[in-house]
Amino acid sequence: HQSIFSEGYRQVKAYCAALYNFGIPESEIRGVLSDTVRWFGYSVTLAGEISDGHLCGPDDIDLHQVSAVDLSKGTDTEFQKFEGFVGQFLDRAQSRLLNAGTLVMDFGVESSFYHDHIPVFRELVTSAMAEKPDYAELIRQVWQNFIAYLGASEYGSFSLETYINEFYLVTVAKMICVNVMAGKPVKSEKEELLQILNGAYFTKQSLYNFVDYDYFGWLNSSPYGERLVSTAASLQDRLAAYDFSRLGDNDLFGRLLAQLAAREHRLMLGQEFTPHWVAREIAEYNLDRLQGTAPRIVDMCCGSGVFLIESIKAVRRRYQIVPEAYSPEKDDVAFSCVMGFDIDPLAVMLAKVNWVMSMRDLFPLHHGDITVPIYHADSLFVSTPITHQMPGAEDAPYVLHLGRHQVTLPAFLLSPAYRKIFDALMAKAYRLAMARAAGPSSSLEPSAAEALVAAVEEDSGILLSDEYRQTLQSVRQLVSELEQLQRDGLNGIWYFLICNSYRPGLTEKQFNCMVSNPPWLAMSKLADNPYKTTLRRIACRYKIKPAGASHPHMELATIFLLSAVDRYLEDGACWSCVMPGSLLSGLNHEPLRQEAYRSSSAALSLQFDSIWDLPQDTFKNKAIVLSGWKSA
Numbered sequence: 276h277q278s279i280f281s282e283g284y285r286q287v288k289a290y291c292a293a294l295y296n297f298g299i300p301e302s303e304i305r306g307v308l309s310d311t312v313r314w315f316g317y318s319v320t321l322a323g324e325i326s327d328g329h330l331c332g333p334d335d336i337d338l339h340q341v342s343a344v345d346l347s348k349g350t351d352t353e354f355q356k357f358e359g360f361v362g363q364f365l366d367r368a369q370s371r372l373l374n375a376g377t378l379v380m381d382f383g384v385e386s387s388f389y390h391d392h393i394p395v396f397r398e399l400v401t402s403a404m405a406e407k408p409d410y411a412e413l414i415r416q417v418w419q420n421f422i423a424y425l426g427a428s429e430y431g432s433f434s435l436e437t438y439i440n441e442f443y444l445v446t447v448a449k450m451i452c453v454n455v456m457a458g459k460p461v462k463s464e465k466e467e468l469l470q471i472l473n474g475a476y477f478t479k480q481s482l483y484n485f486v487d488y489d490y491f492g493w494l495n496s497s498p499y500g501e502r503l504v505s506t507a508a509s510l511q512d513r514l515a516a517y518d519f520s521r522l523g524d525n526d527l528f529g530r531l532l533a534q535l536a537a538r539e540h541r542l543m544l545g546q547e548f549t550p551h552w553v554a555r556e557i558a559e560y561n562l563d564r565l566q567g568t569a570p571r572i573v574d575m576c577c578g579s580g581v582f583l584i585e586s587i588k589a590v591r592r593r594y595q596i597v598p599e600a601y602s603p604e605k606d607d608v609a610f611s612c613v614m615g616f617d618i619d620p621l622a623v624m625l626a627k628v629n630w631v632m633s634m635r636d637l638f639p640l641h642h643g644d645i646t647v648p649i650y651h652a653d654s655l656f657v658s659t660p661i662t663h664q665m666p667g668a669e670d671a672p673y674v675l676h677l678g679r680h681q682v683t684l685p686a687f688l689l690s691p692a693y694r695k696i697f698d699a700l701m702a703k704a705y706r707l708a709m710a711r712a713a714g715p716s717s718s719l720e721p722s723a724a725e726a727l728v729a730a731v732e733e734d735s736g737i738l739l740s741d742e743y744r745q746t747l748q749s750v751r752q753l754v755s756e757l758e759q760l761q762r763d764g765l766n767g768i769w770y771f772l773i774c775n776s777y778r779p780g781l782t783e784k785q786f787n788c789m790v791s792n793p794p795w796l797a798m799s800k801l802a803d804n805p806y807k808t809t810l811r812r813i814a815c816r817y818k819i820k821p822a823g824a825s826h827p828h829m830e831l832a833t834i835f836l837l838s839a840v841d842r843y844l845e846d847g848a849c850w851s852c853v854m855p856g857s858l859l860s861g862l863n864h865e866p867l868r869q870e871a872y873r874s875s876s877a878a879l880s881l882q883f884d885s886i887w888d889l890p891q892d893t894f895k896n897k898a899i900v901l902s903g904w905k906s907a
Contacts, residue, residue: 575654577615580626708757856897
């Protein structure tokens, strides 16, 4: 009866309007109309704008039928359709949109899922630290020397809560990435869940550096990984509500990272959500300025990756990089167009998931292994977890602190020209050390080191001079120390730290574009953090240290800007950065406005060519977009 149907239809619209008035986004609302035999499922949109102060009513709701089942037909087909209907509309399987808002709501540090499951992570971390005190102390020291050193927690102390929260969110990100790659919710058995946690799952799909053996690697390995399996399964159950075939175009994790940063009052990580529209405008603007040159874009403070995502999208649109019209040339452009650095290991993992989301449809067409071009590193390159002070002279060796021991690496190894040598050497040295640790202890003969160097030359295709080949004899020391650390149960994290921390040195002058939102912070807020001394030295090098009463208010964002342009960009490169609005008039920015860096010891040839005003409410403080060039 049409009149009964019409009345029921209007009741559904009224119910959906009430849900919208309660604050449920229209994209999350579904309507169901049924007489228990015939079933209709609807998605919801607003018929027009709802004026401020007015409630939404039935006439403001448009219903769009997306499914219908008629059980009166009595066919197997209709019964099967009904099972799907129940899952989609009643169990809500694959009906929830995956976006930044729903992710914070369902898995953020204020969510019910977090509160229900964080005790599992807390118990696992505390018990692991009690059971393996030596390795736990190693993690504390490395974390303090790098993460806490830069303001993620109070300097000089290890924040257990920060560590646990990041471990939880990294785990959430891994489970989401599995579904992103599959394009649908995945339900795994125990063995596959363990492989997801320890990274073997992603390696099998040629995604080799998605999950590194990082600060949390030991907690994802036996015997601790097994304790997370139940929680990982619960995560998959909760994620089954999401539709992974329709992913949003924007940064999934920016709000999640900003929520955690606000909760923990992070300073130098500078983690504030950058609206995607800002990143999109900046990416498009700079792609125009490259004038058809193949883009090589860097974000030195990438956070959860919003600038990387928008840059990839802009490049793919510009070069028409789609699976239907793919080519080796387009493959080269797509997989080399961006690179990101961030000092927060959680931000790096979230950015990696966002990168996978932006590139996943190209994976089946790509030949060879896939390396996610996002690294855990201090992009200022003044500190690493294992090199507390970078060498002053260009040819001075790097000193690595591996636990209680030191290893030196020759300076040439940490240069772009020898990046392939570095990567091959670290991989082969680590594998050799692990193989030796599995057997009886013995000294490493010089001939073995020579054979290793020869194999590195062959793999990299680079023939070293006799002088450089001789300096690489220090690889004997590196292999021996890694072998001993493995025997002592103190290995695991070192390979990750070495390969990530020195990436800034291996990419100098390699980019033709930079886009970023560097951390904003007055130096006066760093109190006794020893990083302040190094930052002050960089400011003096570029002659942007404020004079007089404005001296304590030297701005971190300007240091990042000048240092990154100097280090990463080739001559003629373009750049745009979100900067504090105070840069236009503040006394502390007067040296920058006067372009004092041109006559500094760095003699940086940087020029400004445009300033955009951003709306007042874009960030908590007034912001601008500053753009320019690195002059030849």
